Amino acid sequence: MSTYAIRIAGHLDDHWSGRLGGLAITRHADGTTVLTGCLSDQAQLYGVLSGLRDIGVTLISLEVDDEVPAD
Numbered sequence: 001m002s003t004y005a006i007r008i009a010g011h012l013d014d015h016w017s018g019r020l021g022g023l024a025i026t027r028h029a030d031g032t033t034v035l036t037g038c039l040s041d042q043a044q045l046y047g048v049l050s051g052l053r054d055i056g057v058t059l060i061s062l063e064v065d066d067e068v069p070a071d
Helices: 042-054
Strands: 002-009 024-027 032-039 059-067
Touching: 002 042, 032 042
Parallel strands: none
Antiparallel strands: 002 032, 002 059, 024 032
16 A cells, blocks of 8 residues: 545545545645545556546645555
8 A cells, every 4th residue: 555645726525535445635725625535546546547537637746755554
């Protein structure tokens, strides 16, 4: 598992979280939204990115932290 922070243009409502891998949604005053949380693998990441594409948002950045140790 890895922890991701995906910054997009615009504000997303909280109801999108379920469709986007359960990532936490944080809206910022600069008009961007950051989706953060753990994803199990790249396939799940690609699913989130496809979902963002499908709803027509603009991707600003994607950051990944080192692997999260398994519990």
